[in-house]
Amino acid sequence: xxxxxxxxxxxxxxxxxxxxxxxxxxxxxxxxxxxxxxxxxxxxxxxxxxxxxxxxxxxxxxxxxxxxxxxxxxxxxxxxxxxxxxxxxxxxxxxxxxxxxxxxxxxxxxxxxxxxxxxxxxxxxxxxxxxxxxxxxxxxxxxxxxxxxxxxxxxxxxxxxxxxxxxxxxxxxxxxxxxxxxxxxxxxxxxxxxxxxxxxxxxxxxxxxxxxxxxxxxxxxxxxxxxxxxxxxxxxxxxxxxxxxxxxxxxxxxxxxxxxxxxxxxxxxxxxxxxxxxxxxxxxxxxxxxxxxx
Numbered sequence: 152x153x154x155x156x157x158x159x160x161x162x163x164x165x166x167x168x169x170x171x172x173x174x175x176x177x178x179x180x181x182x183x184x185x186x187x188x189x190x191x192x193x194x195x196x197x198x199x200x201x202x203x204x205x206x207x208x209x210x211x212x213x214x215x216x217x218x219x220x221x222x223x224x225x226x227x228x229x230x231x232x233x234x235x236x237x238x239x240x241x242x243x244x245x246x247x248x249x250x251x252x253x254x255x256x257x258x259x260x261x262x263x264x265x266x267x268x269x270x271x272x273x274x275x276x277x278x279x280x281x282x283x284x285x286x287x288x289x290x291x292x293x294x295x296x297x298x299x300x301x302x303x304x305x306x307x308x309x310x311x312x313x314x315x316x317x318x319x320x321x322x323x324x325x326x327x328x329x330x331x332x333x334x335x336x337x338x339x340x341x342x343x344x345x346x347x348x349x350x351x352x353x354x355x356x357x358x359x360x361x362x363x364x365x366x367x368x369x370x371x372x373x374x375x376x377x378x379x380x381x382x383x384x385x386x387x388x389x390x391x392x393x394x395x396x397x398x399x400x401x402x403x404x405x406x407x408x409x410x411x412x413x414x415x416x417x418x419x420x421x422x423x424x425x426x427x428x429x430x431x432x433x434x435x436x437x438x439x440x441x442x443x444x445x
Contacts, residue, residue: 152183155227157191158220160184161199165217167287168206176242176273176287221428228429239429240269246281247274247292248373256292256441263437270430283422289431291420292438294390296413299420307419307439310392314413316350316406317394319383329386329407332360339385340364341376350388352410360410388412 152160163173164184174184192199199213209217228239247256264270275281275288283291283304292309293299299306316335329335332352342348342364352360367385370376373393380387381402397403419438421431 152187152190155224157187158224160187161191162217162220162224163287164188164200164207165209165213166284168208170207172287176244225428238267238269239433240267241428241430242271242273243289243430243434244273244275244287245290245292245434246283246286246288248294256438259437259441263434267430267433270433272434283420289421289428290434290438292417293420294415294417296415298416299418303423304420305423307421307435309417309419309439309441311414311416312390312392313411314388314390314415315394315408315411316386316388317380317398317403318386318406319381319402320404322380322383322385323404323406325383332362332407332410335362335364335386335407338364339367341368341370341379341385341387342366343369343371343373343376350412352407352412355409390415 160173160177160179163176164170167173167176170184170188171181174181177184179187188200195216197212197216198210199216201208201210201213264272281288281291283289296314318338322339326338327334329338332350335350340350340363348366349361349363352362354360364386368376368379370379373389376387377389377393377397379385380389381397386406394403398405419435421435
C-alpha cells in the first residue's frame, strides 16, 4: 500500500471509527485495512489510533495527522485536476430523507454522475438527525422546523417552504371537508409522535389557531404518514414539496388551503474538515443549485 492509499485508508478509519466499516467503504479486506494502518504507524513512529473493543479513535498525534492528510489529499486532487483536467473522485456517504432525495437529488443526479463519473455516492435514509462525524457521513440534507443550533458543521440553506394540510379525496368524502380549524377536532390526524398532538395554524391574513385533532395514527417516519394519508386514514401536515406529486396525481387534496401549519427549512450539513475535499465540494455545489421538484 503506497503512502497516498495509506492516508486515504487512515482518513476513513478515523471518520468511521471502525476498521471494518472503513474497509467496507473502500472495498478492502479488514485485514488489509488493519495491516495498512499498522505499517503507517510503524513508518511514522507514533501511535495514531486508540483501539478498544467497541470503537477506534485517533490519538492527539492521530488527530493532527488526520488534519494534515486531509489537506494534503485535497491539494493533490486540485493540483492534478489543474494539469490533467481530472475530475473529483471517491466514495461519499450522504444521509438524506427519502422525500428529499427524490425532490432535490434525483432529478439532476444522472447529469451530475455523467459530469463526475468517478464519484460514487452511498445514500443512507431516515428522519433522525445523524452524527455526521461519528457515523462517517460526508454530507446530510435535513428538513427542520426551527433554526439549527450552532455546531462545528457547516450549514447551507437550500429551501424554505410552507407546511400545509392534505387528505385523500375519499377520506374527505366520507368525513366531510373542514371549513375552519375547529372542524379538525372531529377529524383523524396523522401525527409524528405523542408530543405533536396540537397543530398550530396561521391564516394568510395573520389569524392564528391551535387545534388538537383526534389521533388515529402515529408514526416516526414522515413517508409512512404520507402513505397513510393516501390510504385514507386521515389528515396529515406536510411540506408542499413532499405532497406535490400526490396532489398533482389527485391522491391527496388540500385541506384548509388558506391556512398553513408552519414553515420547514431544508439545510445541507457537512463536517467543516470534509468540506475542503473536491468531491465533497462538487456534491455540495450540485445540491445547492438543485431546485425541488414538484
